[in-house]
Amino acid sequence: MKPFYRISSRVVPLDRANVDTDAIIPKQFLKSIRRSGFGAYLFDEWRYLDRGEPDMDCSNRPLNPDFVLNKPCYFRAQILLARENFGCGSSREHAPWALEDYGFRAIIAPSFADIFYNNCFKNGILPIVLDSAVLDRLFKEAAEVGYHLHIDLDDQTITTKYGERIGFEIERSRKHRLRHGLDDIGLALQHAAEIRAYEARRREAAPWLFPEAA
Amino acid sequence: MPGKTLYDKLWDDHLVCTEPDGSALIYIDRHLLHEVTSPQAFESLRLARRRLWRPAANLATVDHNVPTIGRERGIADPVSRLQVETLDRNCAEFGILEFDMGDERQGIVHVMGPEQGATLPGMTVVCGDSHTATHGAFGALAFGIGTSEVELALATQCLAQRKAKNMLVRVEGTPGAGVTAKDLVLAIIGKIGTAGGTGYTIEFAGSAVRGLSMEGRMTLCNMAIEAGARAGLIAVDETTIQYLRGRRFAPSGELWDRAVENWRKLHSDEDAEFDAVVEIDAGAIKPQVTWGTSPEMVVPVDGRVPDPNQESDPVKRESMKRALRYMDLRPGTPISEIRIDRVFIGSCTNGRIEDLRAAAEIVKGRKVADNVTQALVVPGSGPVKQQAEQEGLHRIFLEAGFEWRDPGCSMCLAMNADRLEPGERCASTSNRNFEGRQGYGGRTHLVSPAMAAAAAVCGHFIDVRALPALPVKATNTAPQARAHTEAAGGAIAAAPQSEATDVPKSAAEPPQVRAAKTTRTRKSAKTGEQAATARRSSPARRRGPKP
Numbered sequence: 001m002k003p004f005y006r007i008s009s010r011v012v013p014l015d016r017a018n019v020d021t022d023a024i025i026p027k028q029f030l031k032s033i034r035r036s037g038f039g040a041y042l043f044d045e046w047r048y049l050d051r052g053e054p055d056m057d058c059s060n061r062p063l064n065p066d067f068v069l070n071k072p073c074y075f076r077a078q079i080l081l082a083r084e085n086f087g088c089g090s091s092r093e094h095a096p097w098a099l100e101d102y103g104f105r106a107i108i109a110p111s112f113a114d115i116f117y118n119n120c121f122k123n124g125i126l127p128i129v130l131d132s133a134v135l136d137r138l139f140k141e142a143a144e145v146g147y148h149l150h151i152d153l154d155d156q157t158i159t160t161k162y163g164e165r166i167g168f169e170i171e172r173s174r175k176h177r178l179r180h181g182l183d184d185i186g187l188a189l190q191h192a193a194e195i196r197a198y199e200a201r202r203r204e205a206a207p208w209l210f211p212e213a214a
Numbered sequence: 215m216p217g218k219t220l221y222d223k224l225w226d227d228h229l230v231c232t233e234p235d236g237s238a239l240i241y242i243d244r245h246l247l248h249e250v251t252s253p254q255a256f257e258s259l260r261l262a263r264r265r266l267w268r269p270a271a272n273l274a275t276v277d278h279n280v281p282t283i284g285r286e287r288g289i290a291d292p293v294s295r296l297q298v299e300t301l302d303r304n305c306a307e308f309g310i311l312e313f314d315m316g317d318e319r320q321g322i323v324h325v326m327g328p329e330q331g332a333t334l335p336g337m338t339v340v341c342g343d344s345h346t347a348t349h350g351a352f353g354a355l356a357f358g359i360g361t362s363e364v365e366l367a368l369a370t371q372c373l374a375q376r377k378a379k380n381m382l383v384r385v386e387g388t389p390g391a392g393v394t395a396k397d398l399v400l401a402i403i404g405k406i407g408t409a410g411g412t413g414y415t416i417e418f419a420g421s422a423v424r425g426l427s428m429e430g431r432m433t434l435c436n437m438a439i440e441a442g443a444r445a446g447l448i449a450v451d452e453t454t455i456q457y458l459r460g461r462r463f464a465p466s467g468e469l470w471d472r473a474v475e476n477w478r479k480l481h482s483d484e485d486a487e488f489d490a491v492v493e494i495d496a497g498a499i500k501p502q503v504t505w506g507t508s509p510e511m512v513v514p515v516d517g518r519v520p521d522p523n524q525e526s527d528p529v530k531r532e533s534m535k536r537a538l539r540y541m542d543l544r545p546g547t548p549i550s551e552i553r554i555d556r557v558f559i560g561s562c563t564n565g566r567i568e569d570l571r572a573a574a575e576i577v578k579g580r581k582v583a584d585n586v587t588q589a590l591v592v593p594g595s596g597p598v599k600q601q602a603e604q605e606g607l608h609r610i611f612l613e614a615g616f617e618w619r620d621p622g623c624s625m626c627l628a629m630n631a632d633r634l635e636p637g638e639r640c641a642s643t644s645n646r647n648f649e650g651r652q653g654y655g656g657r658t659h660l661v662s663p664a665m666a667a668a669a670a671v672c673g674h675f676i677d678v679r680a681l682p683a684l685p686v687k688a689t690n691t692a693p694q695a696r697a698h699t700e701a702a703g704g705a706i707a708a709a710p711q712s713e714a715t716d717v718p719k720s721a722a723e724p725p726q727v728r729a730a731k732t733t734r735t736r737k738s739a740k741t742g743e744q745a746a747t748a749r750r751s752s753p754a755r756r757r758g759p760k761p
Contacts, residue, residue, distance in 0.1 A: 093360035122362035208465035
C-alpha cells in the first residue's frame with residue numbers, strides 16, 4: 001500500500017448524494033480475480049454511453065460528455081468531492097480499488113457509508129469528512145478553472161487555492177497506518193499471544209464454538 | 215452504571231485487546247466466504263506465505279455467479295467460471311469446508327449459514343458481503359467486510375474495529391394482514407433514511423419483532439445495511455432456540471443445554487441506554503413499494519410517486535429528479551398504476567421457505583399476467599428448494615407461468631445470466647434498487663414476496679390485501695400473507711399446498727400507465743427450463759429502452 005503524506009491536486013466535484021458502490025464499479029467487473037485494472041471501469045455506467053463488459057478496451061468507448069470525470073479540466077485529479085453517504089451499498093472493496101487505480105487519493109464528503117470508509121484506509125485512500133456547509137463552498141469553488149486543493153495528512157489540514165486552511169479529524173491509528181502504508185495483518189499478528197489467550201478463555205466458556213477441538 | 219445493550223455484551227465478549235485510541239481487535243467466531251470477494255485475499259496470503267489462523271472457523275459456498283438453470287452444463291461465462299473454480303481451488307488448498315455448485319447444501323451464503331446452524335447466538339460472524347447483517351437475527355454480531363478484512367480474518371481470526379453506537383428500533387403492535395417483515399424494514403428505512411443508521415448497530419425490538427419467525431427476523435436484519443448500519447441485532451428468545459435445534463453445526467446433547475443457558479442472556483438489559491431510539495407503530499404500516507433508486511425512496515402501495523418540487527433540500531430534490539428520470543416515472547402517478555415487465559422472487563432478503571410460501575399462496579390458482587415477460591422464483595438454497603418441492607410450491611409457481619430455478623443470488627445483482635434488459639421494470643423481493651443493479655438500465659421496485667406475486671398475476675402493483683378473490687372455493691386461501699407473524703418453527707413447519715386450482719387470473723382492470731408492449735402470447739404451464747429457453751429466443755426480450 002502506498003503511504004500517504006500530502007497531495008496537491010485538481011478536484012472533481014461529483015454532485016450527487018448516496019453514490020453507491022454499484023455505481024462506483026458495476027457488478028460485471030467483480031468477476032475478476034485480480035486486484036488491479038478496475039480504474040478504467042470506474043463509474044462505468046455514468047462515464048460511458050455503452051454497456052461495459054470485463055476486459056473491454058475502454059480507449060474506443062463512447063464517453064458521456066456530461067459526466068464530470070470526462071471534462072478535460074478535471075483530468076488527472078486525485079481529489080474527489082462528494083455528497084452525503086458516499087459509498088453506500090455493497091461491501092465490495094473493488095470500489096476503492098477502482099478509485100485508487102484511476103488515481104484518486106482523497107475523497108471529501110459530508111458523510112461516508114461505514115464499510116466503504118473502512119475499505120479506503122486499506123488502499124491508501126484518505127476519506128475526509130467535512131461539514132455540509134464547507135462542502136457547499138468547496139463545490140462552488142471547484143467549478144473554477146484550475147482550482148486545486150492541498151491536503152496534508154500530518155497537519156490534518158486542507159488548504160484551498162485561496163489560502164484558507166480547513167482542519168479535519170482522523171483516528172490516530174488509521175493516520176499512522178495510512179502515513180506509513182502499513183499492513184493490518186502484520187500489526188494484528190503482533191498480538192498473536194493475546195489472540196491465543198483469548199481463544200483459550202473462550203474455549204473454556206463456550207466450547208460449542210470450537211467443535212474441531214472436541 | 216446503566217446496564218448493557220445486546221451489542222455491548224457481544225462486543226465485550228469478543229474483545230482481544232484495545233489500542234490507546236479506542237480501536238480494538240475483536241475475535242471472529244465464524245467467517246463465511248463466497249467467490250466474489252475472496253480470491254484477492256487468498257492470493258495475498260499465498261504471496262506472503264501466510265496460513266489460516268483457524269480453518270474450521272470458515273465455511274464457503276458459491277452464490278453470486280452461479281447459473282440458476284442448466285447447471286449440469288457448467289458455467290457458460292468463462293470469467294464467472296474462473297472465479298467459481300478459484301474458490302473451489304482456494305478452499306481445497308487452505309482446508310476450508312465448501313458447499314460447491316454440485317452440493318445440495320449450496321445456496322446464498324446468508325441463507326446457507328443459518329440453515330446449517332453455522333450461525334449461532336453470541337457469535338461474531340463476518341463475510342465479504344454487506345448483507346452479512348442478516349445473521350444478527352440470531353443475536354450474533356454480524357457485519358460485512360471488504361476483501362482486505364477477509365484476508366485479515368483468514369490470517370488472524372481477528373479484525374481491527376471501533377465500537378459503533380447503539381440504536382434501538384422498537385416496532386410495537388401487530389402488523390396488519392399482508393404486511394410482512396419486508397414491509398416493516400422498508401418502512402423503517404423510509405423513516406430513518408439510507409444513512410440513518412450509519413455509525414450505529416441497530417437492535418430491532420418490540421412486540422412486532424418478537425412476533426416474527428426467524429425468516430422474518432433475517433429479512434429485517436438483512437436490510438439494516440440499507441439503513442446504513444453495518445449490523446442489525448435481535449435478542450435471542452424461544453423462537454431463535456427452536457429454529458436452531460437439530461441443525462447440522464448447532465451443538466447437541468449436554469453442550470446444547472449449556473449453550474442454550476448461555477444464549478438466553480443475549481438480550482439488552484432493561485436499564486441499558488441507547489444513543490438513539492426510533493419508535494415504529496407496526497399497525498400503521500402498509501405494504502411498501504420503492505419508486506426510486508435508493509431503498510429510502512419508498513411509499514405505501516396506496517401512495518403515489520412523490521413530487522420533487524415538494525422537497526425543500528436541494529440535494530435531495532436533485533436525487534429525486536434523477537431517480538424519476540432513471541425510473542421513467544411521473545410525480546403523482548398512483549403506485550398501483552405502475553406496470554411491470556418482470557418479477558424476481560428470491561435473494562438473501564426473501565429467498566427462504568416462508569417467503570416462497572407467502573408468494574405461492576397469492577399465486578395459487580392464478581396466472582402470470584400477459585404483460586409480464588418473465589417471473590422468476592429462485593430459492594435461496596438447495597434445502598429451501600427441496601422443502602418447497604416437498605410442499606408442492608414449485609407446481610403452483612410453474613402452473614401459474616413462473617420459472618422455478620436453482621439457488622443463487624441471481625437477479626438480485628445480476629452477476630450471472632439472470633438480468634434485466636435496459637428499460638425493463640421489475641417487481642423484486644431483493645434489497646437494492648440502485649441504478650443498473652439488476653442489469654444495465656433496468657428499473658427495480660423493491661417489494662415483499664406476497665406483493666411481488668400479486669404484481670406478477672396482475673401485471674402491475676396492487677395492494678395484496680385488495681387482490682380480487684378467486685372464484686369458487688379457492689377464496690379462503692387468498693391473500694392472508696401472515697406467515698411472518700407466526701412465531702414458531704420456521705423452516706420446519708410445513709404447510710403443504712400441492713393442489714393448484716386452475717382458475718383464470720383475476721379480472722383486475724389493467725391500469726393505463728406504463729404499459730409495456732409485448733408480442734408474447736399468454737403463457738401455458740411449462741417447465742422452468744422450457745420456459746427459459748422459449749424466453750431467450752422471444753422477440754419480447756429484445757426490445758430496447760422505452761421512451
